Amino acid sequence: MRVVVDFDKCTSNAVCMAVAPEVFEVRDDGYLYILQEEPPDALRPKMEDAVRQCPTGAISVEG
Amino acid sequence: MASGGRIVIVGASLAGLRAAQTLREEGFDGTITVIGAEPHLPYDRPPLSKEALAGTMPDEEVYLPLGALDADFRLATRATSVDLGERSVALDSGQTVSFDRLVLATGAHPRSLSGLPDLEGVFFLRTLDDCLAIRARLTPGCRVVVVGAGFIGSEVAATCQGLGLDVTVVEALPVPMVRGVGELVGRRCARLHADHGVRLQLGVGVTGLAGDHRVEAVVLADGSVIPADVVVIGVGVTPATEWLAGSGLDLENGVRCDRWCRALSGGEAVAGVVAAGDVARWENPLFGEVMRVEHWTNAAEQGRAAALTLLHGQEAPVFDPVPYFWSDQYETKIQFVGRVGPDVRVVDGSLDDDRFVVAYGSEGRIVGALAFSRPARLMAYRSMIARRDTFPDAV
Known part of the structure; x- marks a missing residue:
């Protein structure tokens, strides 16, 4: 499973960070950082939650 | 009747779309009919007061991705009434659509x-x-x-x-x-x-x-x-329930629902009828409060929750979210989680700054938080609110 963020769409709302802080981190510089691009499969439900809750539809999961 | 049959979704915006997508993701293999009053396929409303209004977002980007969704969209079509006994919805075209299960997601009208x-x-x-x-x-x-x-x-x-x-x-x-x-x-x-x-x-x-x-x-x-x-x-807006007058559903500033988003009639859940989004007024067990939320995230999450209830009944999770909304104004990102409470405290920065976080408490419990351009710090409060942390200890 690979997490992909479209940074043209991302507006750093940090909703993904609330859902899965082990994968997504918005830092004080205002940008989103992906901490694990290929998170373990156990995190799949959280990744799907992050995809659904992202207000700008910037996150997708491949594989 | 958990799978198969006919599901009608009244309302073709975010809540209705998420309900339809969830039904398919969960393996529902019957028919889905989505009734939309507007002539458009589902689109995203937040940009309408921001990038779409400014003209900085290409018009086609305002539409929500449908993927391979198998659903029959009846657009530019308004539902005019519902007959819960006959299990049918009347349309302004003069037609009626029969259903086994029904999602009410008609949103709200500007006041x-x-x-x-x-x-x-x-x-x-x-x-x-x-x-x-x-x-x-x-x-x-x-x-x-x-x-x-x-x-x-x-x-x-x-x-x-x-x-x-x-x-x-x-x-x-x-x-x-x-x-x-x-x-x-x-x-x-x-x-x-x-x-x-x-x-x-x-x-x-x-x-x-x-x-x-x-x-x-x-x-x-x-x-x-x-x-x-x-x-x-x-x-402001008023929930679009005028077409439900006389249906027997409890209408109290929205479609009154229980904690599973099941629509109520005479205080009892109506079998196979749920509501979601701006039109739904439901009991949120996290706050012990009956609420109606007019924001994007609630429409998305409640559309999903209502669909899960249609498929799984009370085996589905209750809908107990921490409400969330954001508003972009000038260069400031305003974000809010939870509810406003009577006790207010600045917990990060100062109101004189461009960036700060404020927490809201009620009866000794943290119930909300708001940030100006502090997205990451705000999100920490979302979990405190979900955990029912005490105020002011949590802050």
């Missing part, structure tokens, strides 16, 4: 101001067509008056200011956004407008509009007259 004449140049902003009609009028040098300093009004003001237009906001209450964020932060929001050269007329209502065919000015209760080429009225 109007009584006694105003019908003039050109006066708009509400709810739909994509509203947005495009307003945008066509935002020509260089035009004077915009926004009536109502809630979220929509404040965002429209910020967008128009960004286009270099002359903007005045008129609000009947003494503080902007007070219903959504409380008085302390509301006053800070007033400063945000003032800092950007947007005039605010607070604590004074609109009594009339001047002009023959086309609006020329807005008349206020104190007798002042504000010249206007474009007027945008954003004074």
Whole structure:
């Protein structure tokens, strides 16, 4: 499973960070950082939650 | 009847779409019919007061991705009534659609101001067509008056200011956004407008509009007259339940639902009927409160929750979210989690800064938090609210 963020769409709302802080981190510089691009499969439900809750539809999961 | 059969979704916006997508993801293999009053496939409303209004987002990007969704969309079609005994929905085309299970997701209508004449140049902003009609009028040098300093009004003001237009906001209450964020932060929001050269007329209502065919000015209760080429009225919404009158459903400022989003009739859940989004007023067990939430995230999450209830009944999780919304105004990202409470404390930065976080408490418990341009710090409060942490210990 690979997490992909479209940074043209991302507006750093940090909703993904609330859902899965082990994968997504918005830092004080205002940008989103992906901490694990290929998170373990156990995190799949959280990744799907992050995809659904992202207000700008910037996150997708491949594989 | 958990799988198969006919599911009708009334409302083709975010809540209705998420319900349809969830049904398919969960393996529902019957028919899904989505009734939409507007002529458009589902689109995203947040950009309508921001990028889509400014014209900086290509129009096609406003549509929500449908993927390979297998559903029959009946667009430009309004549901006029529902017969819960016959299990059918009547449409304005004269047709009826039968259902085994039903999702109510008709959203809300903009509230109007009584006694105003019908003039050109006066708009509400709810739909994509509203947005495009307003945008066509935002020509260089035009004077915009926004009536109502809630979220929509404040965002429209910020967008128009960004286009270099002359903007005045008129609000009947003494503080902007007070219903959504409380008085302390509301006053800070007033400063945000003032800092950007947007005039605010607070604590004074609109009594009339001047002009023959086309609006020329807005008349206020104190007798002042504000010249206007474009007027945008954003004074709140009312849930779209008029078509459900006489259905037997409990209608109390929305479709009254239980904690599984099941619509109630005489206080009892109606089998196979759920509601989601702006139209649903449900019991949120996290707060022990009956609430109706008019924001994007709630429409998305409740559409999903309602669909899970249709498929799994009370085996589905109860719908107990921490409400979340955001509002982009000028360069500031305003974000809110939870509910407004009577106790307010600044927990990060200061109200004099461009960035800060405020926490809200009620009866010794943290119930909400708001941030100006502090997204990561705000999100930490979302879990504290979900855990029912004590206030002020949590902050």
